[in-house]
Amino acid sequence: MxxxxxxxxLDKVLDGGIPQGSAIVLEGAPGTGKTTLGMQFLYKGIVDHNEPGIFFTFEEFPDQIYEDMESYGWDLKDLERKNRLRVIGISPDIFLDQMTSKDGLFEQLVREIDCRRIVIDSISLFEYLPDKTGENGRSLLYTLRNIVRKFGLTSLFIQELSSLDRRKIPFEHFIADGVIRLSLKEHMNIFRKRTLEVTKMRGTKINEGEHIYQITDKGIYLLLASQIVTDKYISDQNEKIKTGIPELDNLLGGGMAKGAVYMLDTNSKANYRHIVGAIYAERVKAGNRILSLLSSTQTVTELKALMDLYGIDIDQLAREKRLYFIEHYNRPFPAGWEGSVFHVQGMENKDYDRFLWEKCKGLVKECKENHKDWFAYYDLSTIFNERGAEYVLRSFAKETAFARSFGMTVLVLCNFKEVGEQAASFLERTSNGVFKTWVDGSYQYLQVTKSPDGQISKPYLLESIGQKPYIRLV
Ligand SMILES: Nc1ncnc2c1ncn2[C@@H]1O[C@H](COP(=O)(O)OP(=O)(O)OP(=O)(O)O)[C@@H](O)[C@H]1O
Ligand SMILES: [Mg+2]
Structure with a gap:
């Protein structure tokens, strides 16, 4: 539970919360908000979940804590009067005596208020107790953990962490069921950002990363690292369509938004064929009309072989006029495809523009009237090379708006490094979603860095598998 x-x-980071009865180390440098987080855990536990709690403080007087916590609007005295909270100011040695003795103060307190949660602020002070250093200190922590487990108390052990602290993994981390670390980091030269990271939590999935939190007048407020601002308009309006890669669909909350423009940013070493192949094949299977613009290095023969792997015969699709090509290189196409290929080599930009508007718009409109959806896959590097950067920057936004207005889902292949930082940032801004794939050492990664519903992902490893869709995200 x-x-x-x-x-x-934080509950989202922990996939729902802390497993009941766990002993968690909450560590951080001075002023990071440890006491606040600890008290919020107790306060909300009482108010929202009817789980009484005890706060043990070795460092401050309870009065000071009441006063400090008032700034968050938490009336702790009221909860004490109702016997649902205890704030106990005690010295570490007495605390340990009482905790370890049968029917001591600790046990009595727990019984008295039917305690479910405790916070100890802080265990760092145990280190200064005589004969509690080294080995003794360790077995002490072990004992503490076992006692709170015995009572089924979900507990936070607060620990001071100074920047001078130990380089190696502290012993507490091995004993604890979980470790939450609060940090204060430099941010844009003169600012600091507060980050929270869960480095361990037994029995639960962790949402990895450094999550930023603020201390507000209602306590600690944490924003997930994978959640940026939602493009409400697109995410609410559009149905989701499958990519053919189940894990990618999950990351995208069900699939790509229909009518949205996605950029696949690849570096030169990355093999994007199966990412594109899986999405392409899935769209064909869904009955979409497909418009493709292949790069100079990707031939139709190659696309045909790729689609064969997914059980799709593009010859037939082209003959049935379900597949169209915009061709910049005057390459030969199989017989019977004549009506499906638009040769645009040597076409001036302004004629090309007109062609797109007249020819493509006509086609797309006609299909829309027949309730057929479109999917476009095109290689943006080809447009950069053949039509120039200036053309791309001028026309890309217009083309994406056109696609969106007709509910045409678009996958654009691009190499952000190759097109330069400025163009890349423009393209990223103009697209509704961005997937990045790259190779690092002998591994290939895939990451969603932008999506219409604001969800971004951690980098996933791409594994080749023997059956469709031939790749898996790990
Ligand atoms: N209402 C509030 N709004 C915003 N920030 C606040 C508010 N109340 C307190 N703070 C800030 O919270 C910070 C940290 O609080 P807290 O005492 O929880 O940290 P801590 O990690 O326990 O510190 P220490 O190591 O000194 O015990 C304080 O520095 C204070 O500036
Ligand atoms: Mg404190």
Whole structure:
């Protein structure tokens, strides 16, 4: 069972919350918000989940804590009067005595209020107790953990962390069921950003990454690293269509948004064929009309072989006028495809523009009237090379708006490095979604860095598999 932490964003990081009865180390440098997080965990536990709690403080007087926490609007005294909270100021040695003795103060307190959660602020002080250093200190922590487990208490052990601290993994991390770290980092020279990272949590999936939080007048508020601003208009309006790669569909909340423009940014070493192949094949199977613009290095023969792997006969599709090509290189196409290929080599930009508007718009419109959806796959490097960067920057936004207005889903292949930073940032901004794939060492990665519903992903490894769709995200 999961216990809500009282911080919505943190519950999401922990896939629902902390497993009930766990002992968690909450560590951070001075002033990072450890006491606040600890108290929020207790306060919300009481108010929202009816789980009474005890806060043990070795460092401050309870009065100071009441006062500090008032700034978040938490009336702790009221909860104490109702016997649902205890704030206990105690010295570490007495605390340990009472905790380890049968029917001591600790056990009595737990019984008295039917305690479910505790916070100890902070275990760092144990280190300064005589004969509790080294080995003794370790077995002490072990004992503590076992006691809170015995009572089924979900507990936070706060620990000070100074920048001078140990280089190696602290012993506490091995014993604890989980570790949450708060940090204060430099941000844009003069600012600091507060980040939270869960480095360990037994029995739960962790949403990895450094998540930024703010201390607000209602306590700690955390934003997931994978959640940026939602493109509400697109994500609400559009149905989701499958990519043919199940894990990618999951990352995209069900699939690509219909009528949205996605950019696939590849570096030169990355093999994007199966990413494109899977999406392309899926769209064909869904009955979409397809418009393709292949790069100089990708031939129709190659596309044919690729689609064969997915059980798709593009010869037939072309003859049935379900597949169209815009061709810049005057390459030969199989017989019977005549009506499906538009040769645009040598065409001036302004004529090409007119061709796109008149010919393609006509086609797309006609299909729309017959309730057929379109999918376009095109290689943007070809347009850069053949029509120039200036043309791309001028026409890309217009073309994407056109596609969107007709509900045409678009996958654009591009190499951001090759087109330069400025063009890349423009393209990224203009697209509704961005997938990046790259090779690092002997591994290939795929990451969603932009999507209409604001969801971005961590980098996933791409594994080749023997059956369709021939790739898997790990
Ligand atoms: N209402 C509030 N709004 C915004 N920030 C606040 C508010 N109340 C307190 N803070 C900030 O929260 C910060 C940290 O609080 P907290 O005492 O929880 O940190 P801590 O990690 O326990 O620190 P220490 O190591 O000193 O015990 C304080 O520096 C204070 O500036
Ligand atoms: Mg504190």
């Amino acid at each position: 999961k216990v809500s932490t009282g911080i919505r964003g």
